[in-house]
Amino acid sequence: MTSRFPGFYKLDAWGRLNTLSEHSPLTNEEKLVLHGNALTVDRADFMIENVIGVFGLPLGMAVNFRINGRDCLVPMAVEETSIVAASSCLANLIREHGALEACAAEALMEGQIQLVDVPEPDEARARIEHARDSLLKIANEQDRTLVNMGGGARDIYVRRLDTASGLMLIVHIVVNVMDAMGANAVNTMAEALGPVIAEMTRGEVLCRIITNLADKALTRARFELQYDCLKSNGFSGRTVAERIVKAYHFA
Secondary structure: OOOOOOOHHHOOHHHHHHHHHHOOOOOHHHHHHHHHHOOOHHHHOOOOOOOOOOOOOOEEEEEEEEEOOEEEEEEEEOOOOOHHHHHHHHHHHHHHHOEEEEEEOOOEEEEEEEEEOOOOHHHHHHHHHHOHHHHHHHHHOOOHHHHHOOOEEEEEEEEEEEEOOEEEEEEEEEEEOOOOOOHHHHHHHHHHHHHHHHHHHOOEEEEEEEOOOOOOOOEEEEEEOOHHHHOEOOEOHHHHHHHHHHHHHHO
């Protein structure tokens, strides 16, 4: 499959979709789903409470990407103008003058178990760390399917947290969730470990939940371009590159 579609932006929405279907196994039914029939109000009413409607975002397709030597189309659900166009433009520049490489770490998500009113925090922490293997075994018993697919709980560590409400111990369970978002699996593991850890430490367990800080599930991308490729509006390529770096440091 190619990701190069010259003049793609000049087509209307149906024209773009038809162009994509000529280069992919996209069915007519799937095309209709992409054109607004994906989620009906009736279906949404079974998903959450007090439904009054559904909310949509434009779905655009960034083109020209070649990642790790393979052509890729990159769908983007965004509401802001220029994101898709700028991404496609840069992808074409890299395609012609450089290379784009990407890699992903393991999909590690974390659950957190909040311990309060722990009588001997240092001793409690040591007990948890000493019981690491048995706690991981309990966690993995909660989702054998995930474990059989190569995922599951990988590590447990304890963080001491001083707050205005007093000292807390936060027990982190690190889980490889594979291709899943992981909330159900991680929350189930945290719920199962809560009572065990409470008994072990003589503390009270409050929250047992996945954290949205996914700093262990990172995807990295890199590319290199010669300065001359960045010349624009009378600025030298080197000047443009230096300005980009300064903007990055500000961000």
